[in-house]
Each structure stands twice: as structure tokens, then as C-alpha cells.
Amino acid sequence: MKPAPPALLGPLLTLPAAILGGGVSGRAAQVLVGQLGGEALLYDEHGTGGGREIFTAAEARAHRLVVVSPGFAPNHPWLAAARAAGCVCLGELDLAALCWRGAVVAVTGTNGKTTLTEFLAHSLRSLGRDAIACGNTGHAFAALAAEAGGGAPDTTAVVEVSSFQAEALQHLRPNAVLWTNFAEDHLERHGTMERYFAAKWNLLARAAPGKIFAGPSVARCAAKFGRTLPLGALVATERQPADPRLRGTAFEHYPQRENFLLAAAWWRAAGHDETALLAAARTFRLGAHRLAPVAEHEGVTWWDDSKATNFHAAEAALAGFAAPVIAILGGKSKGGDLAAFVARIAPRVRHALLIGETRRELAAACTAFGVGHTDCGDLAAAVRRAAALARPGEHVLLSPAFASFDQFNGYADRGAQFAALVRALPAAPPSASAVLSLTARLSAAFLA
Numbered sequence: 001m002k003p004a005p006p007a008l009l010g011p012l013l014t015l016p017a018a019i020l021g022g023g024v025s026g027r028a029a030q031v032l033v034g035q036l037g038g039e040a041l042l043y044d045e046h047g048t049g050g051g052r053e054i055f056t057a058a059e060a061r062a063h064r065l066v067v068v069s070p071g072f073a074p075n076h077p078w079l080a081a082a083r084a085a086g087c088v089c090l091g092e093l094d095l096a097a098l099c100w101r102g103a104v105v106a107v108t109g110t111n112g113k114t115t116l117t118e119f120l121a122h123s124l125r126s127l128g129r130d131a132i133a134c135g136n137t138g139h140a141f142a143a144l145a146a147e148a149g150g151g152a153p154d155t156t157a158v159v160e161v162s163s164f165q166a167e168a169l170q171h172l173r174p175n176a177v178l179w180t181n182f183a184e185d186h187l188e189r190h191g192t193m194e195r196y197f198a199a200k201w202n203l204l205a206r207a208a209p210g211k212i213f214a215g216p217s218v219a220r221c222a223a224k225f226g227r228t229l230p231l232g233a234l235v236a237t238e239r240q241p242a243d244p245r246l247r248g249t250a251f252e253h254y255p256q257r258e259n260f261l262l263a264a265a266w267w268r269a270a271g272h273d274e275t276a277l278l279a280a281a282r283t284f285r286l287g288a289h290r291l292a293p294v295a296e297h298e299g300v301t302w303w304d305d306s307k308a309t310n311f312h313a314a315e316a317a318l319a320g321f322a323a324p325v326i327a328i329l330g331g332k333s334k335g336g337d338l339a340a341f342v343a344r345i346a347p348r349v350r351h352a353l354l355i356g357e358t359r360r361e362l363a364a365a366c367t368a369f370g371v372g373h374t375d376c377g378d379l380a381a382a383v384r385r386a387a388a389l390a391r392p393g394e395h396v397l398l399s400p401a402f403a404s405f406d407q408f409n410g411y412a413d414r415g416a417q418f419a420a421l422v423r424a425l426p427a428a429p430p431s432a433s434a435v436l437s438l439t440a441r442l443s444a445a446f447l448a
Contacts, residue, residue: 002149005036006098008171012065012088013038020078021069022049025092028140029067032095035146040067043078060085067095070136070164073189093165096141097172102148102155104173105266106207107135108166108200109180109215111313115250115286116180116259117160123263123280124156127272135159164189167199169206176270177207178262179214181237182221183312187335194225201227209233213265215258235265249281255316256286289415291317291399294422299392302422305399306415310334311341314401324350325395328382328418331356331402339365341401346371351389353382357406378407379414383421 005013017033019026022044033040043059044051052059055078060066066082066089082089090098097104107117117133124131130152134144137160144157151157159174163186182197190196201222204212209230215237222229237258246252251260260281267277286292289306296302308314309331318325327349338358342365352373354362359375366373376382379398386396398418408414 002035005038009036009038009065009095009098015062015064016041017065017067018043018055018059018063018082018087019051019067019069020044020055020072020082022047022051023069023071024138025069025140025142026051026067028143028146029069029092029095032099032142032146033065033067036099038065055081057081057085060087063087065090067092068168070162074168090170091165091168092140092142093135093159093161094169094171096145099145099150100141100157101153102151102157103175105156105158106161106172106174106177106203107158107180108161108163108177108203109218110183110185110310111316112180112255112259113160114307115256115290116178116263117158118287119259119263119280119284120178120266121156121158122284123267123277124158126280126283127276129156130154131156131158133158133160136162136165161203163196163199166203169202172203172206174203174207174211176211176213176266177204178266179204179212179218180258180262181215181217181312183217183310184336185310185312185334188333189335193221197221197225210269213262213269215262235262237261245278246281250284250286251281253320255313289411291320294419297387297422297425298390298427300387300390301395302386303395303397303399304415304418305397306404306411306418308399308401309403309411311336311344311401314399315341315345317397317399318345318348321348321395321397323394324348325397326351326353326386326390328353328355328379328386328396328398329401330354330359330362331400331404331414332406333358333361334403338362339368342366342371343369350394353385355379355382355407356400356402358402379417380421383418383425387425
């Protein structure tokens with residue numbers, strides 16, 4: 001079944017719609033427009049997805065509707081051209097929301113939002129409900145709307161919403177919003193922490209009071225920036241005592257414990273039995289590259305936390321180890337106070353192996369704060385250096401704290417390459433003393 005064109009969109013689709021961005025969101029929007037009976041032309045500055053690489057005032061005048069991918073900042077020249085031509089500009093989430101007939105549970109936060117999104121969908125399905133994770137997870141909301149024909153009224157879209165998607169929302173009205181946490185990230189886009197917070201607040205402001213659930217760091221920043229969470233929205237997710245019911249699940253320890261506590265708050269408010277949520281936690285599996293052991297090699301344990309693309313995530317990973325680790329750090333900068341980050345993690349890092357665009361800035365900060373480090377350049381060199389440095393019983397952690405797009409196709413590519421490099425490490429040659437011992441035993445056996 002195809003989704004019916006909403007009243008707002010029908011008149012706008014008498015001309016082809018312009019889709020800005022040829023990535024996952026843009027291609028999904030193109031399909032959805034087609035299902036609505038319209039024509040969609042794709043534009044992308046790099047030609048991704050076969051998109052046209054030029055969008056000027058002349059191109060803008062050929063359209064009435066412009067659908068914008070998250071990568072386009074509000075001040076992008078293409079958007080300015082579209083507005084000047086009188087086009088209606090919508091984000092991909094808004095396009096999908098206009099076509100969606102089911103419920104929407106929106107999830108945002110600096111960290112943990114993908115896991116929480118996937119866990120909520122998993123938990124609802126365990127009750128026999130029709131629930132699908134989508135949004136910033138890699139499965140666009142517009143793709144879901146197209147696949148499900150707009151969705152049935154009893155279908156729930158659990159939508160991960162990034163700050164890039166939230167800042168320009170006009171039509172998405174979520175039935176509930178869960179905001180995991182707030183910390184330094186994406187300042188290359190938003191410029192300041194206050195503007196970053198305001199982008200996410202735009203999502204929260206679109207839900208009714210009583211349907212908002214937010215962690216303490218969100219409340220602290222709201223107060224700092226002169227905003228007030230609705231009464232009852234605050235969920236105590238930090239420094240909570242261990243819950244034996246979560247033993248052996250992905251949520252037994254922090255940082256994932258935070259996600260479960262937020263999920264449980266919404267779950268109870270929605271009238272569901274918490275016993276069912278605990279049962280769902282026992283069958284839920286974390287996605288790849290989230291603080292997962294890769295291998296044990298020569299007595300050293302290697303961990304893949306490539307999903308840690310900001311300071312807050314890397315700090316949370318490091319906090320889980322009892323002793324300082326050998327940490328692989330670096331990548332593409334997302335803004336923020338890099339020196340302050342290094343100062344905070346210094347006690348938890350025995351030696352830092354630095355890769356990517358930020359490695360020289362990281363090296364300067366490591367020198368300033370007394371952190372032993374090596375400028376490795378790339379991941380392969382970092383793995384080789386870690387193998388040479390690590391002693392039996394120690395841990396090597398890839399938790400980069402930066403985006404991956406300087407050297408990789410994404411955090412998943414970075415994590416997969418790390419795992420392959422670790423698994424390809426050669427066995428260490430036996431020591432001289434081990435060789436002498438083995439020779440003596442063989443000689444004794446031969447003479448016996």
C-alpha cells in the first residue's frame with residue numbers, strides 16, 4: 001500500500017521535488033516522494049547517488065518542495081537559494097512524519113541514542129507490538145514510511161533523532177521523547193554548546209508534557225541555558241546502585257545502564273509491565289563496535305569501541321577499566337576542547353596511540369598533561385605499536401573520541417579494520433629462556 005499524499009504536500013508535488021543530499025536520507029526521501037505520486041530530482045555537491053552537483057536560483061525556481069538531508073546546515077547556500085525562490089523546505093524527518101499514521105517515539109542524546117532506539121523497538125516487539133527502529137540509525141524514517149505505506153495506526157516508529165535533524169523540525173510531533181544525555185559534540189556544526197542544546201531542545205519542545213524523559217545531564221544544561229524541563233521529565237540515570245536483575249545483560253554496567261533506566265521510565269509511563277522489559281533486556285544484543293572485546297592475544301585483551309565518536313563516549317569507555325589502558329585515539333575533529341578532554345582522561349591512559357587528522361593536536365595535549373603517546377598516523381601502525389607495548393593482563397582500547405571520516409567510510413569501517421588487524425597479529429616468538437627450557441626437556445627425553 002502506498003502512502004496517500006498529505007494535504008500540505010499535494011500542491012507542492014505538481015512540480016518535481018528537489019532532494020538535497022544523495023546519502024541514505026536523500027535517497028529514502030526520493031523513494032517516498034515517488035510513492036506519493038511525485039517526481040524527485042536529486043542534488044548532491046559530490047554527485048553521490050547520481051545527484052546533480054549544481055543547485056542555483058535557476059534550479060530552485062523549477063521546484064516548489066525541497067527536502068533537505070541532515071548534512072545541510074540551515075545556512076547552506078543551496079537552502080538560501082531555495083528559500084529565495086519561495087520553495088517549502090522540509091527535513092527528511094518532517095517529510096516522513098507528514099506521511100506516517102502510526103505512533104512515534106523519538107530518541108535523542110549525545111550518546112546512547114542508537115542503542116536505546118534499538119532496545120525500545122526490540123522490547124515493544126517482545127510484547128507482540130509492531131515496532132521499527134529508524135531515523136539516524138541508518139534506516140531512514142522516510143524509507144520506513146515508504147516501505148510500510150505510511151504505517152498502520154498501531155505501528156510504532158522508534159526514531160533516533162540527531163541534532164542535525166532536530167534543529168529544523170516543523171511537523172514531527174512525537175508521542176514521547178527520550179533524551180539520554182548531553183555533552184560536548186558537533187561544535188563544528190553548531191558553534192557553541194548552547195546552540196547544540198537548542199537544536200535538540202527543538203525536538204523536546206514538540207512533545208507534550210508528561211511524555212518527556214531526560215537524564216540529569218540534560219537537566220543541568222537546561223538550567224545553565226535558562227530552560228526548564230517539564231515537571232516529571234527528569235529520570236535519575238547517573239550513579240545508580242547495581243541492579244541484580246540486569247546481571248548478564250548489555251545493561252548490567254554503565255554506560256549502557258543509563259539507557260535501561262531511561263527506557264524503564266518511559267515503559268512504566270506507557271503502562272507496560274517492567275517484567276517484560278527485563279525479559280527483553282536478556283535477549284537484546286548490542287550493535288557492533290560498542291565497547292566489545294575483539295580478541296585476546298598473548299594475554300592482552302583488545303576492545304573495539306569505534307562507535308565512540310566524541311569525548312563523552314570515550315571517557316565513558318575508559319571509566320569502565322580498573323587500570324590505565326593503552327588507548328587508540330584520534331580521527332576527524334567535531335570541535336570542542338581537545339586539551340580539556342586529554343586532561344580528563346590522563347589518569348586512565350597508560351599510553352596513547354594517535355591516528356588521523358587530530359593526532360598532532362592530541363600529541364601536543366598529551367605532552368602538556370604528561371600522557372605517554374606515539375604519533376602512529378594510521379590504524380595499522382597503531383595496532384602494531386600497541387602489540388609491542390602491551391603486557392599480559394593489559395587492555396588495548398580503540399575508543400577514538402573523534403569522527404572516522406578522515407580515514408574511513410564510517411565508524412563501522414574503522415571498527416571492522418581494527419578487528420581484522422588485531423586478528424592478523426602474529427604470535428610472538430618464544431623467548432630465549434623458553435627455547436633453552438624446551439631444548440633441555442627434549443634432550444632429557446631423548447637420553448631417557
